[in-house]
Amino acid sequence: MSQVGPAEPPPIADYGLLGDTRTAALVSSAGAIDWMCVPRFDGASLFGRLVGGAEAGTYRIGPAGPAEVVERRYRRHTATLRTTWALGDRRLTLTEGMVAEVTGALLPATLLVRRLCAEGGPTEAVVEFDPRLGAGRRPPRIHRRRSLVVCEWGSLAVSLSCAPGPVVGPGRPTSLTVHPGRPVTLVLVVALREPLIHVDPDAAWELLRADQARWRAWVGDLDPGLPFRDAVARSLLTLRLLTYSPSHAPVAAPTTSLPEQPGGVRNWDYRYVWPRDASIGVAAFLGVGKPDQARGFLAWLLRASRLQRPRLAALFTLDGLRVPGERRLDGWPGYAGSIPVRLGNDAAGQHQLDGYGWVVDAAWVYVRAGHRLDGETWRTVRGFADVVARRWREPDAGIWELRHATQQVHSKLMGWLALDRALRMAEAHPLPDRQRRRWREARQAIADDVRVHGVDPERSNYVRGYGSRELDAALLTLPLLGIEDAGSSRVEQTIEAIRRELGAGGPLLYRYPPGRDGLPGAEAAFLPCSFWLVQALAATGRRAEAVELFRALLDRASPLGLYAEEMDPVTDAHLGNYPQTLSHAALVQAALAIRSAPAG
Numbered sequence: 001m002s003q004v005g006p007a008e009p010p011p012i013a014d015y016g017l018l019g020d021t022r023t024a025a026l027v028s029s030a031g032a033i034d035w036m037c038v039p040r041f042d043g044a045s046l047f048g049r050l051v052g053g054a055e056a057g058t059y060r061i062g063p064a065g066p067a068e069v070v071e072r073r074y075r076r077h078t079a080t081l082r083t084t085w086a087l088g089d090r091r092l093t094l095t096e097g098m099v100a101e102v103t104g105a106l107l108p109a110t111l112l113v114r115r116l117c118a119e120g121g122p123t124e125a126v127v128e129f130d131p132r133l134g135a136g137r138r139p140p141r142i143h144r145r146r147s148l149v150v151c152e153w154g155s156l157a158v159s160l161s162c163a164p165g166p167v168v169g170p171g172r173p174t175s176l177t178v179h180p181g182r183p184v185t186l187v188l189v190v191a192l193r194e195p196l197i198h199v200d201p202d203a204a205w206e207l208l209r210a211d212q213a214r215w216r217a218w219v220g221d222l223d224p225g226l227p228f229r230d231a232v233a234r235s236l237l238t239l240r241l242l243t244y245s246p247s248h249a250p251v252a253a254p255t256t257s258l259p260e261q262p263g264g265v266r267n268w269d270y271r272y273v274w275p276r277d278a279s280i281g282v283a284a285f286l287g288v289g290k291p292d293q294a295r296g297f298l299a300w301l302l303r304a305s306r307l308q309r310p311r312l313a314a315l316f317t318l319d320g321l322r323v324p325g326e327r328r329l330d331g332w333p334g335y336a337g338s339i340p341v342r343l344g345n346d347a348a349g350q351h352q353l354d355g356y357g358w359v360v361d362a363a364w365v366y367v368r369a370g371h372r373l374d375g376e377t378w379r380t381v382r383g384f385a386d387v388v389a390r391r392w393r394e395p396d397a398g399i400w401e402l403r404h405a406t407q408q409v410h411s412k413l414m415g416w417l418a419l420d421r422a423l424r425m426a427e428a429h430p431l432p433d434r435q436r437r438r439w440r441e442a443r444q445a446i447a448d449d450v451r452v453h454g455v456d457p458e459r460s461n462y463v464r465g466y467g468s469r470e471l472d473a474a475l476l477t478l479p480l481l482g483i484e485d486a487g488s489s490r491v492e493q494t495i496e497a498i499r500r501e502l503g504a505g506g507p508l509l510y511r512y513p514p515g516r517d518g519l520p521g522a523e524a525a526f527l528p529c530s531f532w533l534v535q536a537l538a539a540t541g542r543r544a545e546a547v548e549l550f551r552a553l554l555d556r557a558s559p560l561g562l563y564a565e566e567m568d569p570v571t572d573a574h575l576g577n578y579p580q581t582l583s584h585a586a587l588v589q590a591a592l593a594i595r596s597a598p599a600g
Contacts, residue, residue, distance in 0.1 A: 009050075009336055012258055013558035013574040016072070016081045019241030020098035022109055024254035026050060026578075029069045029083060031062030031094050032128075038156065039110060039192045041244060041251045042271040042318055044134035046158065046190075051257045051341045053333045057132030061114050061186065063092050064124040064175060074560060077219040077233055078212040079241055081560070090120035092178060099207045100245075101214060108197045110190035113208045118178040127174045127186065129160055135329050135343070142170055148198065155193045162186045163201040222288055225595075227547075231554055232591045234561040235584035236288065239281055242581050244318045248296030249273045249304070250281055251318065253565070253577035259338035260566050260576045264521035267338050269345050270577040272315045272323050275301060276355045276399065277582045279362035284588035286369050294366050301359065302377055310383030312359060314352045314401070315345060323348035350397035351405065354474075356384045357414025357421075364421035367428065378429045385422035386435070388415045389442035393449075399474050400511060403518055407466035409454035410474040412446055417481050419443040447483055461493040464512060471498050473511045473529035479539040486540050495536050502529075504569035507552040509533060524566040524575050527553075531586035538593035546594050553587075563587065 015026040015034070023043065025036040035050040036059075037043040048056030067085035074081055080097035096114040099107070116125055131140060133153045140151030140158070148161035149168055160168055165184050168174045178184050185201035199207070218240075219233045226232050243250040253270035260266035278297050285293040304320025305312060315323050324344035332341040363381050367373060373381065392415040395405035419439045426436060453466040464472035475494055479486035502510045508525035515523065530553055537546035556572055557563060563583035565576035 011573060012335075012564055012576075012578050013562070015050075015558075015562075015578065016074075016560045017079075017238065017241060017254070017562060017579055018081060018096060018098050018112070019079060019254070020100045020102075020110065021241060021243055021245035023098075024241060025098070025112065026255065027081065027096065029072055030060060031083060032058050032060035034058050035255055037254070037271070038158070038190045040318060041242075041254050046131050046133060048132065048137065050255070051332060051335050051338075052132075052137060052329070055132060055137045056332070057130045057137065058128060059131070059188070060126070060128040061094055061096075061116060062125065063087055064126040067092065072559060074234070075212060076216075077237070078215040079237060080208065080212050087123060090118065090123050092123045092125060093117045093119070097208050097211065099204070099211050100241075101211055106197060107199065107207070108189045108191055110188075111199060111204060111207065112188040113185065113201075113204045114188075115183050115185045115205060116178045117183045118180050121180065123178050125176050125178050125184070127162070127168050127176065128172075129168050129174070130171050131158055135332075140170065150196065157191045157196045159189045159196055159198065160186060161198065161201055221290075226288065226591065227594045228550065228554065228591050231557070231561060232288070232588055235563075235587045236284070236290070238562060238579055238584045239284070239581060239588075240293070242579070243281075243293065243296075247303075247318055247320070248293070248300045249316070249318045249320070250278045250297070250581050252277050252315075252582065253580050255577045256343060257338070257341040258335055258564070258575070258577045260524055261338075261521045262336045262575070263338055265338075265340065266519060266521055266576075267334065267340060267342060268577070269326070269342050270580075272317060272345060272348075273300075273304070273320075274315045274355075274582075275304075275312060276352075276358040277585065279358040280585040280589065281581060282362040283365045284585045284592070286365055287589065287592040291366075291369065291371065294362070294369075295371070298363065298366060298373075298377060302380055305380060309380060310387050312355050312384055312387070313348060314350045314355060314397075315348050347397070347401045350401060351391075351394065352398060352401070353388065353392060353394075353396040353411040354399045354408075354414035356388050357417035360384055360418040360421045364425055367425050373425070373429060378425070381422060381425065382431070382435070385419055385439055388418045389438055392442060392446055400472075400517065407453070408472070409450060409462055409465060410472050410477075412450045412454060413462075413475070413478065413481060413483060416443055416446040416450070416483050419446070420482060450483075455490065459493060459497060460490055461497045462490065470513050470516065471501050473498050473502050473509050473526065473532065476529065476532040476536040479536050492540065495533075495540065499533065506569075507533075507549050507556070508567060508569050525569045526566055527563055527580070527583045528565075528586040531583070531590040534590035535586075535593040538590075538597035541598065543594060543597040543599060546590075546597065550590055550594060553590075 010028045018025040049058040071084040084093045099111040143150040151158045165176045187204040256269035257267035282294040326344045328340040398408040464470040504525040509529040511526035562579040564574035564578040565580040
């Protein structure tokens with residue numbers, strides 16, 4: 001078991017996720033919240049030690065001295081986390097969570113509740129509350145009001161109350177004694193340009209308990225026959241926590257600059273919305289009978305794309321606006337020395353043809369589930385299909401966001417998918433005959449072109465790009481598209497070639513040959529690709545292999561059932577921004593593919 005207070009930063013997988021569908025916090029097994037942005041996912045960091053060093057702030061609650069973590073888990077089917085430490089024959093337990101449901105009540109939008117309980121005798125604990133705001137890591141102006149402390153930075157205010165116990169002093173450890181039967185509750189409230197609402201700690205605890213009941217009820221509606229139901233439920237809860245509820249926009253991850261290679265430069269800001277990732281989440285929620293999340297995303301996409309329509313941007317802000325360009329934070333040491341720490345993302349300006357396929361397919365899945373698109377949404381989908389029909393021959397940056405555009409096979413296949421799914425929806429939605437013919441002709445042209453230029457004639461498998469023999473693990477989606485029969489020799493050859501040549505050991509896959517993306521440093525295994533392999537095996541009648549692979553991937557989850565984007569194939573360390581929407585959405589879809597596959 002881990003020990004409190006490690007000298008080195010905790011492994012990425014050590015962190016748990018707390019969230020309220022507006023922002024999120026990452027908390028270590030030492031009880032330290034080392035990452036939290038306010039008032040939302042892409043806001044300024046309040047506690048940023050994860051990538052900003054000690055000067056960027058933290059909020060730790062835990063034992064005052066050395067202690068062993070003996071149990072750490074989420075309360076079943078909730079977003080509430082419990083950590084228990086052993087101190088000799090005594091136990092100290094921290095239960096913590098954020099209140100998601102604040103509508104219809106006079107409550108702050110951000111309400112973080114943390115409670116300490118002791119067993120076996122009085123136990124000494126410590127609170128380190130050191131908020132530092134944003135890129136400048138600015139300390140606050142501090143005011144004390146009876147039982148709480150208020151920290152201010154202009155229009156932003158944060159309060160912390162503790163009951164029973166002392167007023168916590170920011171920037172220095174505060175000691176307290178926790179007695180059995182007398183829990184200590186701490187409540188953090190955030191207010192931006194609005195009144196700072198004080199919530200009594202006991203009332204805040206009851207609000208958190210009510211939130212737990214709502215999460216359990218939401219999970220309780222899931223099909224009890226879902227394979228690997230607990231793992232699927234944890235991923236669905238994670239996806240919900242990472243969806244910005246005011247706009248229904250799912251962030252790719254709540255973090256920035258967690259490294260894909262420790263000590264390297266592959267550090268990106270993922271606190272934005274990739275339509276591709278969100279579309280995979282739509283299919284996942286629809287597959288488990290949760291249409292509200294799918295409907296919410298499609299409504300968000302309609303708003304988000306309006307300024308650039310019919311072009312589909314590669315990513316958006318939570319409000320559907322243009323993502324700011326990348327800038328580096330000087331003086332931020334990064335996680336484990338991984339610099340630069342970046343804000344913004346330059347991929348926003350790329351042409352990514354595959355994104356149209358993911359989005360139009362999500363709309364088709366929604367229609368296939370028995371729903372109908374309203375007129376404006378259908379016009380938006382038609383616009384996307386028109387762009388594909390017009391631009392599919394152009395090189396693009398593709399799913400892996402290469403810094404130089406190429407003729408990528410996966411992008412062409414997803415362009416074909418966009419046109420195919422749009423034509424299917426046109427059977428129930430109005431479409432002029434001329435437009436229908438244009439889509440059909442483009443769909444056929446893509447299929448013909450890819451079969452000539454996108455297949456290795458010697459090995460009879462699809463390849464990464466025109467004129468290349470390299471492979472691309474994104475091609476594992478091939479048996480799900482319909483451009484080829486799932487049982488065709490080309491599909492089977494492609495799956496086997498990817499397993500053989502991109503295998504990273506065990507169930508792990510590289511997304512493309514390592515070192516072949518033009519960036520310095522090494523490439524780790526890419527976790528969504530492994531879940532796509534599960535889907536591909538299930539879709540081609542190899543259910544037993546799919547189940548075996550899925551179990552091996554579940555064994556590589558974090559101790560709390562979370563997944564980053566990548567994994568070190570030697571150490572199984574989680575790498576990259578965490579937890580990652582794409583990984584969790586792919587997990588759900590893999591489980592659904594296993595459910596749909598015939599037994600045997």
